Amino acid sequence: MKILIVEPFFSGSHKVWAKGYAQSSQHEVEIISLPGRFWKWRMHGGAVTLAKRYHKLNFNPDLILATDMLNLPVFQSLVKPKCPVAIYFHENQFTYPWSPDDEDLELQRDKHYGFINYSSALSADQVYYNSQFHLDSFFTGLEDFLRQFPDYREIQNMDKIRAKSSVLHLGMDLQKFDVFKIEKKEKFLPLILWNHRWEHDKNPEAFFDVLTQLSQKGIQFNLAVLGEEFKKELPCFTNAREQLQKHIVQFGYAESFEDYANWLWRADILPVTSNQDFFGGSIMEAVYCNTIPLLPNRLTYPELFNRKRNPHLFYEEDEELLIKLEKLVMNYFKESTPFLKDISEQFDWTIMARVYDEEFANPNAV
Numbered sequence: 517m518k519i520l521i522v523e524p525f526f527s528g529s530h531k532v533w534a535k536g537y538a539q540s541s542q543h544e545v546e547i548i549s550l551p552g553r554f555w556k557w558r559m560h561g562g563a564v565t566l567a568k569r570y571h572k573l574n575f576n577p578d579l580i581l582a583t584d585m586l587n588l589p590v591f592q593s594l595v596k597p598k599c600p601v602a603i604y605f606h607e608n609q610f611t612y613p614w615s616p617d618d619e620d621l622e623l624q625r626d627k628h629y630g631f632i633n634y635s636s637a638l639s640a641d642q643v644y645y646n647s648q649f650h651l652d653s654f655f656t657g658l659e660d661f662l663r664q665f666p667d668y669r670e671i672q673n674m675d676k677i678r679a680k681s682s683v684l685h686l687g688m689d690l691q692k693f694d695v696f697k698i699e700k701k702e703k704f705l706p707l708i709l710w711n712h713r714w715e716h717d718k719n720p721e722a723f724f725d726v727l728t729q730l731s732q733k734g735i736q737f738n739l740a741v742l743g744e745e746f747k748k749e750l751p752c753f754t755n756a757r758e759q760l761q762k763h764i765v766q767f768g769y770a771e772s773f774e775d776y777a778n779w780l781w782r783a784d785i786l787p788v789t790s791n792q793d794f795f796g797g798s799i800m801e802a803v804y805c806n807t808i809p810l811l812p813n814r815l816t817y818p819e820l821f822n823r824k825r826n827p828h829l830f831y832e833e834d835e836e837l838l839i840k841l842e843k844l845v846m847n848y849f850k851e852s853t854p855f856l857k858d859i860s861e862q863f864d865w866t867i868m869a870r871v872y873d874e875e876f877a878n879p880n881a882v
Contacts, residue, residue, distance in 0.1 A: 517544070520581065523550075524586050525562075525583070529606065530552065533687065534549070540865035542870075543876065546573070564590065567594035581602050584633055584636070601639075610658055611792075634661065634662075634673075637677045642882045648683050649816035651681060658677075687864075690861060693801070705736050706845050707782055708845075709739075709740050709779070710743060711802055713746075718792070719789040720753060720789070721750075726787060726837055730845070739763040740782070741756070743769065766779060780801060781806070783802060788810060788811050789837070793816055799811075800820070800863060803860045808856070810844065826859075
């Protein structure tokens with residue numbers, strides 16, 4: 517089977533996912549893409565350029581697999597594909613929180629990006645989401661989105677989209693961490709980790725606030741802050757450099773994968789404070805490396821980390837996070853973590869590639 521992945525934003529998790537599946541699949545997988553920058557322009561104009569590249573391919577796909585950053589109806593109108601077309605939603609523009617500093621939000625120019633997601637889902641033959649939480653929140657967000665318009669809302673189109681929607685969890689190349697594995701040894705201070713993007717939707721303010729309170733109580737710990745920083749540093753990161761200076765052993769982007777992997781294997785505790793996560797790839801990477809997460813009881817975490825089986829990993833409010841984090845820091849080396857491997861390794865491409873391959877080869881699926 518020949519599969520063509522169409523990715524307008526070939527960067528970060530989108531790039532890793534596309535390349536990971538292409539390398540792990542038993543099918544013949546090709547990728548056409550554009551660099552991962554100027555995301556708004558990619559959602560508007562990426563389809564035109566990628567359609568042009570499609571026509572230059574010497575590749576006749578049995579399935580086109582687009583992602584949510586593509587204006588699929590525009591792409592289809594220019595390509596006129598003779599095979600089924602599916603779309604994979606890494607995120608969506610209905611429920612993804614916009615930066616409060618984005619002028620498009622104030623000018624109410626943000627709505628069009630949600631409409632691109634809506635029309636793309638409507639025109640696709642099959643719609644995939646990276647978690648059940650994402651699927652559910654997509655339709656909640658879509659209904660709110662449609663009901664804001666004055667007439668001809670076509671609410672019934674939600675049923676059409678839902679009928680062809682399903683969950684296809686994120687596949688990840690987790691085994692690449694194995695070569696850098698180190699056995700955790702009992703040490704004087706547990707290492708607390710941040711390994712997410714330095715953006716507002718990951719709620720770093722709450723993360724650093726909890727650690728500052730922990731520090732003020734005289735609790736000793738080390739802190740490694742990783743993850744990608746963008747042009748303008750959020751003030752909470754700037755303040756944390758000073759307020760938590762005595763705890764910091766690493767503060768900034770890991771320039772190589774080896775450095776990143778080494779820090780994850782060294783880390784002990786991952787307090788998560790995110791306000792937005794449709795899957796949580798950086799969390800799954802840390803968990804694979806035997807880092808214990810503390811997770812808010814929201815978003816996709818109860819689904820992926822089995823809250824019923826592991827209630828000790830979850831908290832309701834920041835006050836409870838502080839209590840659980842303090843207890844974990846003080847008693848870290850009494851904790852047992854073999855269950856973490858079972859949670860994370862099921863998403864490795866060695867397993868997920870077969871799931872994807874079977875799904876896409878099923879004539880009733882697409």
